[in-house]
Each structure stands twice: as structure tokens, then as C-alpha cells.
Amino acid sequence: MYGLNLADNITRLRHARKITQEELADFLGVTKASVSKWENAQSTPDLLMLLGLSAFFDVTVDGLLGYEPQLSREQIRRRYEELSRDFANLPFEEAVRKTRTLAHRYYSCYPLLLQLGVLYWNHSMLAETKEGQKEILSEAAGWCDHILENSGDVGLCNDALALKAGLTLQMGRAAETVNLLEPAAKPGRLGGQGQAGALLVQAYQMMGETDQAKFHIQGRQYVDLLNLVGDGILSLALYENEIDRCEKTIGRIRCVIKEYSLENLHPNLAAQFYFQSAVVYARNENWEESLLSLGSFEKCVDRLLNAKRGCLHGDDYFDLLDGWIEELPLGDMAPRDRGFMGQNISQALSHPVFEGMKEKKEFQRLVHRFAQEKGGESYD
Secondary structure: OOOOOOHHHHHHHHHHHOOHHHHHHHHHHHOHHHHHHOOOOOOOOHHHHHHHHHHHHOOEEEHOOOOOOOHHOOOOOOOHHHHHHHHHHHHHHHHHHHHHHHHHHHHHHHHHHHHHHOOOOHHHHHHHOHHHHHHHHHHHHHEEEEEEHHHOOOOHHHHHHHHHHHHHHHHOOOHHHHHHHHHOOOOOOOHHHHHHHHHHHHHHHOOOOHHHHHHHHHHHHHHHHHHHHHHHHHHHHOOOOOHHHHHHHHHHHHHHHOOOOOHHHOOOHHHHHHHHHHHHHHHHOOHHHHHHHHHHHHHHHHHHHOOOOOOOOOOOOOOOHHHHHHHHOOOOOOOHHHHHHHHHHHHOOHHHHHHHHHHHHHHHHHHHHHHHHHHHOOOO
């Protein structure tokens, strides 16, 4: 799990400062022989001396010891799932304290720290005040900075950068989000256009590793599919007052969802699309289409709430996707607890845009049904 490298670290830090064993000994008030024994692992400094060494080298005691606790992927998933339940069932501040304690304990386990940032992002709306929301979002952004400054894992750093961009946007700091993302998103950047993934597939194919090439191409297709639908949701929000364009977008994305069985593959994203469609139709007072979209939304939510654990998986077309999903940080598990999802859905239906159809029986049925979900009465 971890190792202690005190002897090597004292030597390395002393060399970095370009000082001799005698100079270090003079500063600490010990003999040169004591420093030599520390560096040769023949003895170890006492607690007060450790504090003096950490102050002199400007590192934490954990850093000086080389104490770097790491959790396995399964351990990270288990802790995320536990904390997600805590946010659904415990007072918000208590859940935050438990998350913060875990982050402090495993501050050098960067994959865990990233997922705790995701956890905060997914549950920040539970804070009682805007200031409380910004406080934990800012804390999560700080964890991202810590990862970016200290991790040598390029993929993890890219994820931390993307997460920080999402956090800053949610805090209303749009200009900062632009500054973080614009350099990589420019059309001329190879990575921004996804060429790196395509090159990887071609490289595996050239090496004769066809199974790996197929594994990665299915993952790319799946991600591109999710991005297409996600962008459709954003488009509906941007053009919500241009009903003709929105109806074209809704028609096309519905075809994509149907052809790729997205209601089954990713019910959460499909639910978001149907809900945004319902909002657009309601804003334009097309109550019939709005209710139809909410009906599709309800079906997707049922799949989410009735899932035994995870809600992501492959199918006959994406027959290698299960293995790809298993490599995701959280695997196939949902990012929020089912009880929390029920609460969010109930709140979503109170959107002012639905005021014009609150007397319609079908809408009242949905409100009543998800009010039960909020209370945890509809599933065990």
C-alpha cells in the first residue's frame, strides 16, 4: 500500500539544498554522525526532530517520511458509494466532514481525490446557502490544483483540469473556465479534436492487436454518442425560444437515442434529454408534447431507480463496452445515490415553466409519484 523512505528523502532534500551533512547537523543541533545514521537508515529521528526537518526542508512530515497511502480502484469506488449514501441520508455538514476527513487522510492518493471532487460537484446543491455551495466547490477545485501540481499521470491531470473547469463554471466564474479550457479546445489542437484516440486505435491495428483496437473504438463510439446527445441538450437550452430549430434537434436526437438504445445504455443521459425537451415544449406552451417528453423521462428514471447497482453496460452492438466501463474510475455505478436522485426529480418538476399544466391529471400523477420517490416509498 505504501512505503516509508525517510533515509532516501533526507539525502535527496539535503542534496537539493546543496548543503553538507555537517551544515544540516548544525542547524538541527545534532552531530554529523546522527545525520549520517539517518541517511543510512541506521537510526531514525525522534518526533521533535522530524518536525525540525520538515520545517527546514519546507515539506510535510508525511512528505518527509515518504508516506503515500494509495487506495485501489475498488476501494475508491466503495468509499464513493458510501459517501454518496451519506449525502442522501445524513445532514449535509456531517457528510462533508466525512468526505473532508477522507481527503486529508489520503491527500496523496490523487485518483481518490479526483473522485471526491466529483462527489462534491454532484452534491453541492444540497448546501443550505449559496456560500456553502461555493465553499465545497472551491475546496474541490483546490484538490484539482493539488493533483495538477503533484501528479505525473497525464490522463489524471487532464481529468482534474476538466473537473476544475466544471467547478469554476458552477461557481459562476465563467471567464476562468474559458481560460482553463480554450487552449485545448481550439480547432487546430490535435488533442482537442480527438485525434489521439483515433491514432491509438490505428496503432493497435497496425501492431496486429485487433482486440485492443476494437475495445478502444467501441469506447470512442460510445463517448462520441454521449457527447452528441449531451450537446443536443445544451443546444435545446441555448435555442429554447426558437421552437422550429428545437423541434429539429429533438427529432434528430430522438432518432439517435432509439437507434443506439440509449434509454437502456445510458438512462441518465436520455432522461436529461427528455426533461430538457419537456422544458422547451412547456416554455412554448405545447403542453401535449411536454407531457409526452416527461413520460419518456419517467421511463428512463424508472430504469435508474430500479437498477440493482450500476446503470451503465454494453449490449449486442457495444459487445466490448462492459470491459471499457469497468476501467472507468467509478465503473458502472451511478454518481448519486438513488434516494438523492428521487429528491432531485421531485424538485425538477417544480420548475416554474410547468406552471401552465399543473392542473393536468398526467402531470399531477408524475408529481405525486416522484414525491413518493423523495420519501423513499417506491423502492426498497
